[in-house]
Amino acid sequence: MNAYTLATDRNGLFDITPQVLAALQESGITEGLLLVSIPHTTAAVTVVSHWDPLGLEDIDDEIRRLVPTRVDFKHQADTPQDAAGHVKAAIVGHSRTFCVNKGELVLGSSQKIFFWEFDGPRHRTFHTQVIGK
Amino acid sequence: MSQALTAFLRHIRSLPGLLPQLSETIELRARQVLSTPDIYRIRQIILTGSGDSRIAAESAAPALHAWTGLPVQAMGAMDAARYLTMGMKKNSERLRGSLVVCVSHSGEAARVVEAAQRTRAAGAQTLALTANPDSRVGRAAANVLALSVQDAGAVPGTSSYCASLLGLYLLGLRIAEVRLCISMDTANALRGALTQLQAPMAHAIEVCEEPLAARAQAWAHCPVADILGSGPGAGAAAYSAAKLIEAVGIHAVSQDIEEFFHLNYFVADPMEVPTMVFAGARSAGSSRARELCGILQDLGRPFLLLTDDAAFGPPEHSLVLPVVPEWLSPLLAVIPATLLAALWADRSGADYFRGHSGRWRASQSGALVRGGGLDTASEEDDE
Numbered sequence: 001m002n003a004y005t006l007a008t009d010r011n012g013l014f015d016i017t018p019q020v021l022a023a024l025q026e027s028g029i030t031e032g033l034l035l036v037s038i039p040h041t042t043a044a045v046t047v048v049s050h051w052d053p054l055g056l057e058d059i060d061d062e063i064r065r066l067v068p069t070r071v072d073f074k075h076q077a078d079t080p081q082d083a084a085g086h087v088k089a090a091i092v093g094h095s096r097t098f099c100v101n102k103g104e105l106v107l108g109s110s111q112k113i114f115f116w117e118f119d120g121p122r123h124r125t126f127h128t129q130v131i132g133k
Numbered sequence: 134m135s136q137a138l139t140a141f142l143r144h145i146r147s148l149p150g151l152l153p154q155l156s157e158t159i160e161l162r163a164r165q166v167l168s169t170p171d172i173y174r175i176r177q178i179i180l181t182g183s184g185d186s187r188i189a190a191e192s193a194a195p196a197l198h199a200w201t202g203l204p205v206q207a208m209g210a211m212d213a214a215r216y217l218t219m220g221m222k223k224n225s226e227r228l229r230g231s232l233v234v235c236v237s238h239s240g241e242a243a244r245v246v247e248a249a250q251r252t253r254a255a256g257a258q259t260l261a262l263t264a265n266p267d268s269r270v271g272r273a274a275a276n277v278l279a280l281s282v283q284d285a286g287a288v289p290g291t292s293s294y295c296a297s298l299l300g301l302y303l304l305g306l307r308i309a310e311v312r313l314c315i316s317m318d319t320a321n322a323l324r325g326a327l328t329q330l331q332a333p334m335a336h337a338i339e340v341c342e343e344p345l346a347a348r349a350q351a352w353a354h355c356p357v358a359d360i361l362g363s364g365p366g367a368g369a370a371a372y373s374a375a376k377l378i379e380a381v382g383i384h385a386v387s388q389d390i391e392e393f394f395h396l397n398y399f400v401a402d403p404m405e406v407p408t409m410v411f412a413g414a415r416s417a418g419s420s421r422a423r424e425l426c427g428i429l430q431d432l433g434r435p436f437l438l439l440t441d442d443a444a445f446g447p448p449e450h451s452l453v454l455p456v457v458p459e460w461l462s463p464l465l466a467v468i469p470a471t472l473l474a475a476l477w478a479d480r481s482g483a484d485y486f487r488g489h490s491g492r493w494r495a496s497q498s499g500a501l502v503r504g505g506g507l508d509t510a511s512e513e514d515d516e
Binding site for chain 2: 071072073078
């Protein structure tokens with residue numbers, strides 16, 4: 001398993017595809033599965049088209065619309081943004097699994113892997129695990 | 134060494150060890166004392182108290198303003214009780230949106246009780262910061278942040294002041310964090326800086342005792358002292374002056390560094406006015422503090438610069454403390470302030486608080502500050 005750190009400077013999407021591809025290359029696995037996982041409850045992992053940066057903003061705007069930061073969450077031990085972040089992270093999920101074929105990660109031409117920050121800025125971590133032969 | 138000095142020194146030396154435990158306990162309570170909607174209702178923060186509690190308010194106010202971005206005002210309990218609501222109509226709710234933090238270690242200071250009662254009646258959110266939640270201040274305020282610190286006994290207030298400062302800092306961090314003025318990472322780093330102050334405080338005790346004993350010996354005959362500082366350093370200066378008054382009985386006056394040039398500069402017999410200056414080399418007021426040192430030398434004042442860089446001031450007048458962020462300097466300053474007071478009182482043979490006897494007997498059991506009538510009269514009823 002590889003661990004990577006990430007200092008997010010805002011809420012939104014951060015492209016972690018280069019680190020994931022490097023992890024696969026380092027593993028030497030040519031056929032199998034690659035898991036990207038994060039040990040946080042106010043951030044998530046997702047796959048998004050990377051062609052238009054404004055499209056990334058649309059996605060973040062939309063989840064903010066779905067789960068607005070508000071002051072009346074029952075969870076008040078931390079901040080309203082943290083409370084909203086828990087909900088967003090639960091919806092999106094903390095991991096994604098990808099196929100590995102002929103030593104390549106099976107991603108479409110538009111697909112990139114993004115770390116999605118819901119409670120930034122924070123110091124974050126994500127992990128990769130590759131299994132196969 | 135007198136029994137009084139032994140007891141005071143023991144208490145001072147216990148402070149670094151007290152800090153992490155106090156900080157952890159208060160932080161948990163600060164996290165729960167105000168709901169998120171309450172925190173978002175705040176439009177200004179007023180910190181009030183009397184004596185050490187007022188000084189804690191003054192010391193913490195700059196940090197709370199920096200973190201929350203809100204207007205933060207420190208004021209004496211008399212102002213908060215009698216003048217803040219002056220001219221307001223009854224039930225006008227003119228203080229709606231204000232958070233009034235009423236600091237009182239005992240919770241029984243009469244003017245602080247009044248401040249809580251009257252500002253609450255005027256619509257303010259009120260929060261008592263006290264070691265005694267069942268006290269009058271605790272009952273008068275809508276919320277209580279309990280400080281859980283033991284009374285130190287017959288020595289001038291030290292751990293109680295540290296606890297009040299910690300409570301104010303941790304409350305400010307909580308408000309700033311929930312209002313998203315600072316990130317959770319930043320808030321936690323600042324909380325960490327508070328608990329990590331244990332080591333600098335212990336180091337400060339080591340470096341201060343000997344030079345301050347020498348100053349106490351040299352200044353023991355002086356009946357007055359000026360203690361100077363700006364920003365958070367003004368709080369440090371006020372606390373140091375307070376300890377000299379309580380422990381030694383001299384007329385110690387705290388003053389802002391800039392104001393010194395306008396006022397205290399003109400005090401006669403400068404060679405008989407020991408002067409302490411609290412100024413970090415990288416503090417916002419450092420350039421003025423450097424100019425001050427030159428002026429003090431010209432005047433011939435005996436003085437000591439409490440700083441954090443040996444190259445900052447004249448070496449023969451400097452006592453170098455560990456480097457800490459400026460907003461933490463009032464907590465670190467507790468060490469030299471109390472050590473000087475303890476040692477000076479020992480050298481001059483002074484009884485703390487004049488023994489609460491003779492001409493000072495009216496102060497027994499805190500009667501002067503706890504007693505006295507409460508003015509709970511309603512405000513202006515007429516147009």
